[in-house]
Amino acid sequence: MTDTRTPDSxxxxxxxxxxGAGRMGADHIHRLHxxxxxxxxxxVVDVDLDRATAAxxxxPGARAFATPAEAYAAGVDAVLLATPGFLHEEALLEALGQDLPILCEKPLTPDVASAWRVVEAEVALGRQRIQVGFMRRYDAEYAALGQTIRSGDLGELLMLHCRHRNPDTPPGFTNEMLINDSVVHEFDVVRYLTGEEITSVAVRLGKASAKAPSxxxxxxxxxxxxxxxxLADVExxxxxxxxxxVATEAAFEDGIVDxxxxxxxxxxxxxxxxxxxTPSFVERFGAAYDLEVQAWVDAARRGEIGGPSAWDGYATAACCEAGVAAQGSGEKVTVTLNEKPALYAGSGHDRVGAA
Amino acid sequence: MTDTRTPDSxxxxxxxxxxGAGRMGADHIHRLHxxxxxxxxxxVVDVDLDRATAAxxxxPGARAFATPAEAYAAGVDAVLLATPGFLHEEALLEALGQDLPILCEKPLTPDVASAWRVVEAEVALGRQRIQVGFMRRYDAEYAALGQTIRSGDLGELLMLHCRHRNPDTPPGFTNEMLINDSVVHEFDVVRYLTGEEITSVAVRLGKASAKAPSxxxxxxxxxxxxxxxxLADVExxxxxxxxxxVATEAAFEDGIVDxxxxxxxxxxxxxxxxxxxTPSFVERFGAAYDLEVQAWVDAARRGEIGGPSAWDGYATAACCEAGVAAQGSGEKVTVTLNEKPALYAGSGHDRVGAA
Amino acid sequence: MTDTRTPDSxxxxxxxxxxGAGRMGADHIHRLHxxxxxxxxxxVVDVDLDRATAAxxxxPGARAFATPAEAYAAGVDAVLLATPGFLHEEALLEALGQDLPILCEKPLTPDVASAWRVVEAEVALGRQRIQVGFMRRYDAEYAALGQTIRSGDLGELLMLHCRHRNPDTPPGFTNEMLINDSVVHEFDVVRYLTGEEITSVAVRLGKASAKAPSxxxxxxxxxxxxxxxxLADVExxxxxxxxxxVATEAAFEDGIVDxxxxxxxxxxxxxxxxxxxTPSFVERFGAAYDLEVQAWVDAARRGEIGGPSAWDGYATAACCEAGVAAQGSGEKVTVTLNEKPALYAGSGHDRVGAA
Amino acid sequence: MTDTRTPDSxxxxxxxxxxGAGRMGADHIHRLHxxxxxxxxxxVVDVDLDRATAAxxxxPGARAFATPAEAYAAGVDAVLLATPGFLHEEALLEALGQDLPILCEKPLTPDVASAWRVVEAEVALGRQRIQVGFMRRYDAEYAALGQTIRSGDLGELLMLHCRHRNPDTPPGFTNEMLINDSVVHEFDVVRYLTGEEITSVAVRLGKASAKAPSxxxxxxxxxxxxxxxxLADVExxxxxxxxxxVATEAAFEDGIVDxxxxxxxxxxxxxxxxxxxTPSFVERFGAAYDLEVQAWVDAARRGEIGGPSAWDGYATAACCEAGVAAQGSGEKVTVTLNEKPALYAGSGHDRVGAA
Structure with missing residues (x-):
């Protein structure tokens, strides 16, 4: 199996x-193809085999399966995981068992406990195999802002102002999903830009739009x-x-960058x-998705990962948990993390592997 | 004295x-002239008579005095008060005693108790004579934003994001002055734009610039x-x-305005x-100052005031007091106001007389 | 009459x-008042005495007349001429006869021959009394561009690209008026910015809009x-x-300014x-008109003129004549000027008295 | 040979x-790889075999050759021609002889006569095999402008204003190259945007920068x-x-687009x-080059061409010849074209095959 997993680039x-052959999966299939x-x-694997077959x-040459195990048995070099988040833990553990490079759409998993179990499994494996789909790190402007921060050209970064606006939400979108599905990107961006962990989160509800669903x-x-x-505020x-x-304004000691x-x-x-x-994230971050997948493929062919790690997935899960708690209390909630395993110590504070 | 105070326009x-013939006073003297x-x-009145004389x-025809009383005795129609704030209460009460129209540079007075005494004196006089120098209401862009809010074209206003940035501060500028001299304008703007009173203020200190004085x-x-x-956040x-x-971003139900x-x-x-x-407030708000003074002069010639009232000065003083307390506690501090006297009831929610 | 015309400022x-109490006249009356x-x-003078009376x-204190002579007899210090251009020559010569400072709305006169007669009359009087209403020189951005050119900061000015767009035209607006009423401002701007006379004009007609009147x-x-x-091209x-x-882009040896x-x-x-x-020139250049009239008033009180001279009016008339000829021929038409009288030699290449 | 040239995609x-393994060639090699x-x-073919070998x-798997013939003998599916323009004619005729799909960096050839010989050779072959590297058609903004024109949303297109500015030129860059290497892109853009042939070109020299080489x-x-x-003017x-x-402003009957x-x-x-x-065309049009080459590859795998044709290359060569003549005369020079061969009749007026 060795040459399957470490292909000669x-x-x-x-x-x-x-x-997963849903919306995100279909988009990635088209991109890869x-x-x-x-x-x-x-x-292409989907519990709905018809959907996989259609995809x-x-x-030519691509095959449809109902389970990952069948795909692995048929021989693959890498896994792109695009199922709903609640199915991630099992799929990640299975792919780690195959020692395959994995690009996991965010979130790593939907809660801190399961995210930590994934981290532990990867630590047990002894090599980083999981990249999490925080694609903003591949956006040209975020990358340029990160470069400005690390260069020190404008002095220390002091404050961030973030805006995350969607035209509307699909049915069933809850208050918790505001944090877990949307603000999660801001958590990642703040960690990526500052190169630091987040220590607290506060949420204020304020005046509500009559356009929001009940x-x-x-x-x-x-x-x-x-x-x-x-401090980073987020609307x-x-x-x-x-x-x-999606926009960010950064205040430095010597200047401001939008x-x-x-x-x-x-x-x-x-x-x-x-x-x-821009009508949606598809157009806004399309180029970033392309770069993310290309970077992951290039790294996977070298036997590496090319972006945010499972630790990044775990740390943002902890922020989300604190954020949801803060929605309820109206008070500042502290974020606490387990000690970072040595496996992730080498992740540099750079374009694709912050913190 | 009647024709002195109610000139035939x-x-x-x-x-x-x-x-007051200091920086702001000199600027207003040049503008009026x-x-x-x-x-x-x-x-021109200044305790430093030499400075008044130079001004x-x-x-031609202008005279210098060391005290307001001498100026009033010589015959004037209106007062523009540009001394430091701690001298305002006495000067305002004296000018009210003359029943003269007054343009009072902000703040009305530096604390809530004295501001309320000025309000009481004006209420006792029975007519509005005091306009406070919140000149941003005369800035073309703030005025346009206010108009958009009141028009309802974009639905309800939901959130404001304010930036107030100076290149540096003069010696002796304290943490309290950050609130009392700078954020005070944001308090006024938020009240003006929303047409509502402010109910609470919170302050978080965050990471400090090494460029700030000790x-x-x-x-x-x-x-x-x-x-x-x-909710309105202010950097x-x-x-x-x-x-x-100085910039503001407003989020409405149906759109965003910067x-x-x-x-x-x-x-x-x-x-x-x-x-x-723009290097300073002088260039940024020069046209607004011109319009403010022209509006005040035009109104004064009709026996009226043309802008923010003593009540506005009092209410922002209460916000400042809460803001300074919030700097210390890191917690949200409630703003409480006395009941609004009937004298100010007629102040419409418009360009120059919010709340 | 001396103190009437040279008032003690x-x-x-x-x-x-x-x-003239038409559109431009009414606007200036409101501004002055x-x-x-x-x-x-x-x-206020208008052949339609009712219109003057209404104005x-x-x-208070202003009087209406049907002829300038009556106004002069009643005692005035200065003249603002806002009649149609074909009436300018007679009015200018009459006002020069009174030795009054004059602000003459553009054009000086509608053709080169009459413009030159006005220049000759002013030269005969021996002092500059006529300022022409090229208000763009008082616009903040044109003034800043002029300053950049004269500073040499970006090296030599090499090329200009000018846009002059109106939403539509009033009935009766002809091809000649495109040059005489609209491009005339660009002629003035090019002369003002470069500090040079215009030597040739070419006009190409190209594809026409179906929205233009027959x-x-x-x-x-x-x-x-x-x-x-x-070279300066104008759309x-x-x-x-x-x-x-109305916009201009300037290409310099070391940079570009819009x-x-x-x-x-x-x-x-x-x-x-x-x-x-901006819907019209009124909003776009309102502040420039205010500054123009204020500068003219300030100068007139000192016995001077404060802006573009009769020579500027004559030189642009020559450009217009060449432009109309070029419309017909499609070829480059040379602009020729009489020798500049010594009276205008002192006009510096600055904000208000180019060439 | 059939399956070699029409690969199963x-x-x-x-x-x-x-x-050609020079600057453009090396860039395309990296892109393809x-x-x-x-x-x-x-x-990779280069007369300098060492340069080809280094490239x-x-x-892995790529081989270096000193002549195209050797490469063709070894078996290839398509040709990307990136040699200097004076070598294009021979290389194009040889590749047409192999019936290979060709992406030819602009110009097609450096003069009208040779360009026409290439067109005749392709017509004789009976199928379009040549795509010319006018990559601006793949730039997102040019494509959007083209779409706006064809949609008719803003009425008819009336005028274009083009700017083409480089920081400096390499040694030996001549006046003729200004037209042949730089303005050639504007000729293509004007043809692409309007869907029309160019009928005349005029050039005016004006004031020269002291920063230009002798x-x-x-x-x-x-x-x-x-x-x-x-009418389209070009600085x-x-x-x-x-x-x-590189920027273009388009004036329509109902609006303006930059x-x-x-x-x-x-x-x-x-x-x-x-x-x-942006420091150079590499950064400005990098994404356009990627899209151009991807479109060409995708089309070539289907046995088609995916962009500007040899006719487009010929027509712009005629414009360049007129432009160089116009530099000398200062007069308008008419552009004349041979009758368009039926082979190119089907080229739609769309993203990649104007006129």
Whole structure:
């Protein structure tokens, strides 16, 4: 099995099994099949075998399976996990058992306890195999902001102001999901940008939009603090109607940097100047997804991982748990983490492996 | 005395006594003498009589005095009060005693108790005579944002994000002054924009800039709440080095509005695109000061006031007191106000007389 | 009459006669009556006496007349000429005969021959009395661009790209008026910015908008050359529908500067980012008109003129004549000027008296 | 040979021979080897065999050759031609002789006569095999502008204003190269955007920068006209010092669209707001090159071409010839084309095959 899992990058494409053929899975299947260099879709796994079969219909050589075990038996080099989060723990443990490189869409798992079990399993394996899908680290502007921070050109980073706005939410989107599915990206970004762990989270509910569905309090105001005292406020507003917007403003000792401003053709028409707003995360972060998957494939062909680790997945799970608690109390909630295993000690504070 | 205080707007300029010939006083003297229509500098009062004398040197007909009483005896129609705040209470009470229209540079007075005494004196007089110098209400972009809010075009206002950045501070600028001299403008703006009173203030200190003088914790993060639950966060950063910036972002149910973005000639040079940052409040709000003084002069010639009232001065003093307390505790501090006197009931929620 | 025309600036406002109470005249009357410091509307002259009478109805002390002579007999200090251009020559010669300071709305006169007669009359009088209403020189961004050019900070100015767009035109607006009423401002701006005379003009008609009225070819492309070879292209587009826009881009040896970009509140709504376009020249250049009139009043009280001279009016008339000829021929047309009289030799290349 | 040249896209990567291992060639080799999906570098050809050998050193399976014939003999599926333009004719005719799909870096050939011979050879072959490297058609903003034009949403396109600025030029860059190497892209863009042929070109030299090397007149002003009368002016400025900028402004009957504005992190520092300017075409059009090559590979695997045709290469060569003539005369020069062969009749006016 050795040559299957550590392919010779010079001779053969990485054979990827995509687990989960829903929205994100289908997007990754298309990416791997048409844009990613050095990889091919070898297998698609879905409990709904018809959906898996449909997903491979136009991909010569790709096969559909109902379980990961069948795909592994057929021979694959790597796993891209795109099922709902509650199915991640089992799938991750099984893939680790195969010693395969894994790109796991966020979250690592939906709660701290299960995230820690995954970390322990990877530590037991003795090598990092899991990369978590925090794709913002691959966005050109976040990367540039991270570079500015690490360069020290503007002095120390002091404060961050984050905006996370969606036009609306799918049915069943709850208050907890505001934290676990949306703010989780801000937790990762704050950790990535500062290179520090988050020490506390506070949430204030404020005035709610009448456009939010019943049971959802939207927008909310989140105030994050890191180990050195950097404060990051987040407006999380998931029924913002006007469009999709993810932006961050960073205050340094010697200057201010904004990222995420709208761009594109600049139009003047009927008394208005401006342009189009990105409609969703697909357009906003499409290039970042491409880069993320390419980086993961390139690293997997070398037997490495190329981005955020299982530790990053675990640490953000702890932030989410604190965030949900803070929604309820209105008070600042402390984030506590287990000691970081030595396996993750080498993760540099760089583009793809913060903290 | 009647015709002195209620000048016939059609025949004669308003004779203004400027009290205080320091930086702000000198600026207002120059404005009244060269740009304001329908007013003239009749008297300059300063305890330092030499400074007052120098201020009137190039203004034919203007006289210098060491005390307001002498100026009033000589005959003036209105008072522009530009002394340090701790001298305001006495000067305001004396001018109210003369029944003169007053433009009082902010703050009304430096603490809640004295501010309330001024309100009581004006209530006893039975007519509004005091306008407070919250000039941002006359800034074109704040005015446009206020108009958008009141129009309901974007639905309800939900959240505000405010930035208040100075390049540096003069010697002796304390933590309390961060609230009393700088955030006070944000308190006024939040009240003006929402048309509501502020109900609580919280302050978090976070990571401090090494560029701040000893004893000052800068920047700070202020979180304001209004009666209906609108949350307004403020980054107050008074040693921000890069330049002066005052900006506000407003999140509505149906859209987002930013004001205070940099403008002016757009230059590309040596690998950089962009332009110049406004160096100080003088350039940023110069036009607003001109409009404020013109509006006050026009109203005074009609026997009215044209802007924020003594009640506005009192209410922001209460916010400042809560803000300073919140700096110490790190907790949310409730703002409580006396009942609003009927005299101020008519103040509409409009450009110049919020709440 | 001496003290009437050279008022002591320290004691009395400049008594202005406004000639012409149409759109521009009414705007200037309102400006002088409510915003200009140191001036008052003493007389309004209009052949339609009813219109003049209506214009002074709310201005105590102002009187209405049917002819300038009556106004002069009643005693005024200065003249603001706002009649249609074809009436300018006679009015200017009459006001020069009174030795009064004159602010003449552009054009000086509608053709080169009459413009030169006005220049000759002023030269015969022996002092500059006429300022022409090229208000763009008082616009903050044009002034900043001019300052950048004169500073040499970006090296030599090499090329200009000008846009002049109106939403639509009033009935009767002809091809010639595109040059004489609209491009005339660009001629002045090019002369002001470069400090040079214009040596040739070419016009290309290109593809026409179906939104232009019958008989008008719109847009047109104008290519201007100055004495040192600076090329300035102009898109003149007077039925541009979307709004009003006047912008200039300047290419220097070491960089590029744009002025006239849209600003104001930045809104995100319904899938679009952006803001409002200025609807007309009134909003775009309102502040410039205020500054122009204030500068003229301040100068007139000192017995001077404060802006573009009769020579500037004559030189732009010559450009217009060449431009109209170039519309017909499609070829480059040379601009020739009489020798500049010594009276105008002292006009510095600065904010208000180029060339 | 059939299966070699029309590979089964489902089973095997396109084996590409890159001819020319200089700057552009090396860039394309790296792209094909690390980012392009479905292609591999099979051969690198360079008269300097050492350079070719170095280029394949890290690419397993790729071989170096001194002549295309050797590469063809070894078996390749497609050709990417990146030699200097004067070598194109011979290489194109040889590759057409092999019936291979070709991506030819611009220009097709350096003069009209040779370009027409290539067209005739392709017509004789009877199928389109040549795509020309006008990569701007793959830039997201040019594509969006093209889409706006074709949609008719803003009415008819009337005028274009183009800027093409380089920081400086390599030694030996001549006046003719300004047209042939730089303005050639504008000729293609104007043809692509309007879907029309260019009918005349005029060039005015104007004031020259002292920063331009001896013998070069820089900047220059080019005025292009299309069949329907659309006028497009171009500022070509290749020693602009400040950075790299390619931008276009389009005036429609109902609005204005700008593309090519600077973006990226927005920084405020030391009294300036703004960001970084793209340093060269590599960063500005890197994504467009990736898309161009991917589109060509995808099309080649289907046996098609995916972009601008040999006819586009011929037509722009005719524009360049007119442009160089116009530099000398200062007059408008007419562009004449041979009748378009039926082979190119089907080229739709779309993203990749204008005119």
């Amino acid at each position: 010079t001779t053969r494409d990485l054979r990827v099994a995509v687990i 048409t844009r990613t260099h050095g990889a091919e879709v070898a297998a 491979v219909a136009d991909i 049971g959802q309090h939207d927008p909310q105001h989140v105030l994050i603090e890191t180990a050195s005292g950097v 999380i507003f998931v029924n913002a109607q006007f469009g999709y917007e 990222i995420g401003r709208d761009t594109g053709p600049y139009v003047r028409r009927a008394g208005r100047w401006g342009g189009s707003i | 059609t025949t004669r300029d308003l004779r203004v006594a400027v009290i 060269t740009r304001t229509h329908g007013a003239e500098v009749a008297a 009137v040197a190039d203004i 004893g000052q914790h800068d920047p700070q993060h202020v979180l304001i709440e209004t009666a209906s639950g609108v 107050i950063f008074v040693n921000a080095q890069f330049g002066y910036e 004001i205070g973005r940099d403008t002016g000639p757009y230059v590309r040079r040596a690998g950089r695109w962009g332009g110049s940052i | 320290t004691t009395r406002d400049l008594r202005v006669a406004v000639i 409510t915003r200009t410091h140191g001036a008052e509307v003493a007389a 002074v109805a709310d201005i 008989g008008q070819h719109d847009p047109q492309h104008v290519l201007i050359e100055t004495a040192s070879g600076v 003149i587009f007077v039925n541009a529908q979307f709004g009003y826009e 002025i006239g970009r849209d600003t104001g509140p930045y809104v995100r709504r319904a899938g679009r980012w952006g803001g409002s376009i | 489902t089973t095997r990567d396109l084996r590409v021979a890159v001819i 690390t980012r392009t999906h479905g292609a591999e570098v099979a051969a 394949v050193a890290d690419i 013998g070069q007149h820089d900047p220059q002003h080019v005025l292009i006209e299309t069949a329907s009368g659309v 070509i400025f290749v020693n602009a010092q400040f950075g790299y900028e 593309i090519g504005r600077d973006t990226g992190p927005y920084v405020r520092r030391a009294g300036r707001w703004g960001g970084s300017i």
